[in-house]
Amino acid sequence: MGREFSMNTITEDGQLLLKKAERDQVETVWDRYAAQQPNCGYCEMGLSCRICIMGPCRIDPFGDGPRRGVCGADADIIVARNLGRMIAAGAASHSDHGRDLVEVLGEVAHGRAPGYQIRDVEKLKRLAAEFGVAVDGKSPEQIAGELSNVMSEEYGTRRKELTLLKRAPVKRQELWRKIGVAPRGIDRETSEMMHRTHMGVDNDWVSLLLHGVRNALSDGWGGSMIATEVSDILFGTPKPGANAVNVGVLKKDEVNIVVHGHNPVVSEMILRAVQDPELVTMARAKGAKGINLAGVCCTGNELLMRAGVPMAGNHLTTELVLTTGAVDLMLVDYQCIMPSLGTVAACYHTKMVSTSDKARFPGMEHREFHPDNAAAKAVELVKEAIENFGRRGEVYIPVEPVASVGGFSVESIVGALGGTPEPLLDAIKAGKIRGAAGIVGCNNPRIKQDYGHVTLTRRLIENDILVVDTGCAAVANAKAGFKQAEAARLAGPGLKEICGALGIPPVLHMGSCVDNVRILVLASALANALGVDISDLPIAGAAPEWYSEKAATIGVYFVASGVYTVLGPMPPITGSMNIVKLLTEGLNDVVGATFAVEPDPEKAALLMRRHIEQKRARLGLTHLEI
Numbered sequence: 001m002g003r004e005f006s007m008n009t010i011t012e013d014g015q016l017l018l019k020k021a022e023r024d025q026v027e028t029v030w031d032r033y034a035a036q037q038p039n040c041g042y043c044e045m046g047l048s049c050r051i052c053i054m055g056p057c058r059i060d061p062f063g064d065g066p067r068r069g070v071c072g073a074d075a076d077i078i079v080a081r082n083l084g085r086m087i088a089a090g091a092a093s094h095s096d097h098g099r100d101l102v103e104v105l106g107e108v109a110h111g112r113a114p115g116y117q118i119r120d121v122e123k124l125k126r127l128a129a130e131f132g133v134a135v136d137g138k139s140p141e142q143i144a145g146e147l148s149n150v151m152s153e154e155y156g157t158r159r160k161e162l163t164l165l166k167r168a169p170v171k172r173q174e175l176w177r178k179i180g181v182a183p184r185g186i187d188r189e190t191s192e193m194m195h196r197t198h199m200g201v202d203n204d205w206v207s208l209l210l211h212g213v214r215n216a217l218s219d220g221w222g223g224s225m226i227a228t229e230v231s232d233i234l235f236g237t238p239k240p241g242a243n244a245v246n247v248g249v250l251k252k253d254e255v256n257i258v259v260h261g262h263n264p265v266v267s268e269m270i271l272r273a274v275q276d277p278e279l280v281t282m283a284r285a286k287g288a289k290g291i292n293l294a295g296v297c298c299t300g301n302e303l304l305m306r307a308g309v310p311m312a313g314n315h316l317t318t319e320l321v322l323t324t325g326a327v328d329l330m331l332v333d334y335q336c337i338m339p340s341l342g343t344v345a346a347c348y349h350t351k352m353v354s355t356s357d358k359a360r361f362p363g364m365e366h367r368e369f370h371p372d373n374a375a376a377k378a379v380e381l382v383k384e385a386i387e388n389f390g391r392r393g394e395v396y397i398p399v400e401p402v403a404s405v406g407g408f409s410v411e412s413i414v415g416a417l418g419g420t421p422e423p424l425l426d427a428i429k430a431g432k433i434r435g436a437a438g439i440v441g442c443n444n445p446r447i448k449q450d451y452g453h454v455t456l457t458r459r460l461i462e463n464d465i466l467v468v469d470t471g472c473a474a475v476a477n478a479k480a481g482f483k484q485a486e487a488a489r490l491a492g493p494g495l496k497e498i499c500g501a502l503g504i505p506p507v508l509h510m511g512s513c514v515d516n517v518r519i520l521v522l523a524s525a526l527a528n529a530l531g532v533d534i535s536d537l538p539i540a541g542a543a544p545e546w547y548s549e550k551a552a553t554i555g556v557y558f559v560a561s562g563v564y565t566v567l568g569p570m571p572p573i574t575g576s577m578n579i580v581k582l583l584t585e586g587l588n589d590v591v592g593a594t595f596a597v598e599p600d601p602e603k604a605a606l607l608m609r610r611h612i613e614q615k616r617a618r619l620g621l622t623h624l625e626i
């Protein structure tokens with residue numbers, strides 16, 4: 001008798017593959033999560049500290065145990081330092097991803113990156129103008145070289161504040177300056193956070209958290225924004241297009257290559273290689289019908305957004321795709337790649353390859369990709385995947401894929417509206433669309449896979465709230481079928497009418513985790529068109545199943561930009577009621593938005609709807625009492 005897996009995931013492919021994993025005696029993330037229970041209460045509350053080796057220390061919030069660490073730090077200081085370091089790690093991850101793209105842009109400019117090219121020259125010129133790079137009389141390569149240099153400087157400390165902050169509404173920029181959180185350099189804020197949280201530096205929890213806000217903004221309006229923009233320049237700005245999602249996108253009779261991670265630099269070269277007619281002929285000679293490229297997590301989202309590459313699954317599906325026995329090669333770059341994957345793959349024929357100089361994994365071969373060798377290495381690896389096709393054992397692909405539409409960059413959304421955000425604003429003013437919500441972030445075994453995303457999204461669209469999503473949330477909603485034009489039938493009457501008129505689904509896929517910045521840019525465009533700040537808009541954000549430090553940073557830059565944000569899992573802050581109160585109430589007086597924490601997506605939907613209706617009331621629009 002197999003176990004019942006409907007408690008782990010709402011997805012059919014997930015439940016069926018968990019049964020397969022059990023039969024194959026493959027340990028998954030859920031097994032390891034169960035083995036970790038009960039989690040350490042001190043760590044859950046943020047009350048353990050291992051910053052120095054006078055400790056480790058922990059604070060006893062209830063009993064007769066210590067109320068201070070060896071150095072004298074109390075609960076507020078310890079929780080704030082831990083949260084600060086979490087934000088720093090998240091900002092560092094996304095922003096370093098951005099730096100890698102800036103470096104590729106520079107290599108392309110100097111002709112040292114065969115296979116890469118500048119795909120969106122118009123965006124290159126727009127960005128150059130924003131960064132003060134003159135474009136007249138220069139070739140795209142010259143502009144790219146100069147832009148790459150200027151963007152690199154954003155990472156250091158030469159500027160008073162980051163260039164792209166000026167994309168925010170003027171009121172927001174002024175607020176950031178007034179409270180001293182306008183970031184000065186991308187790396188600088190992360191580095192300063194690590195300094196401030198060293199023993200004996202910043203021991204004022206409010207001051208630490210304000211720097212946390214500045215650090216998160218350095219990512220949202222700095223490193224992540226650069227990552228998205230440079231990816232668009234190099235690989236094309238996304239346009240709406242069809243794709244398919246879930247494990248059913250793997251093909252029994254084709255060579256399956258899956259890309260995983262976040263940075264599109266490697267996967268774009270793989271995409272190019274799998275289209276090479278010579279390699280396709282080679283695959284056919286080995287008995288396959290062709291070569292099938294699919295993605296998981298955000299590298300998958302990058303390819304889905306720009307090229308309609310199918311998506312096999314989100315974070316908690318990454319081990320399960322291997323249990324199909326159908327993956328001939330999985331290539332990983334960095335972030336959100338479980339170190340268990342090599343062990344899972346070893347139970348099947350799957351070849352696992354890591355590609356980044358900064359991310360290595362047990363049980364994987366390492367083949368380092370650099371801009372100068374990426375095109376050639378991609379061909380090499382696709383050949384190896386073809387060779388591996390013949391080594392397959394049993395293949396089990398238990399579901400059919402779900403159709404979906406992706407590719408909603410700000411440019412394509414505004415384009416669909418006729419070149420201005422006005423029609424969207426008119427629909428909001430008329431109450432046909434009550435407001436908009438950004439649903440973002442991961443899966444986390446603390447929450448049944450996809451349940452948080454899908455339930456929350458369903459409740460919002462049926463109440464006429466347009467949903468935009470990114471990351472693993474976007475994949476969850478695509479698997480649930482919310483990203484087909486027909487999904488408009490699930491929407492309330494007003495949203496349904498607008499979707500019908502524009503031919504769009506009620507849930508718009510805006511990309512990967514770094515692409516959360518597209519939501520910031522869209523919110524700024526709406527606020528500017530209305531002549532208000534982002535915090536005045538009838539919008540809200542949510543991360544119903546978040547797990548990662550990057551998601552914590554995203555949450556902070558959303559709130560600091562004026563977006564009320566509901567988290568599913570509780571961050572490790574409950575050891576300090578001062579900090580809980582600041583983040584859930586006090587921040588309203590500082591940045592005009594707060595966090596809420598609500599693991600039940602039904603209740604989270606109510607919180608978001610109530611917030612949106614309150615903002616409508618303040619703008620003098622029709623509103624509902626919720």
Ligand code: SF4
Nearest residue numbers: 049052055057069071
């Ligand atoms: Fe303990 Fe203070 Fe060292 Fe943290 S910094 S481990 S609280 S002594």
Ligand code: MSK
Nearest residue numbers: 298336441442471472
């Ligand atoms: S991949 S950060 S699990 S969204 Fe971007 Fe998914 Fe979260 Fe990673």
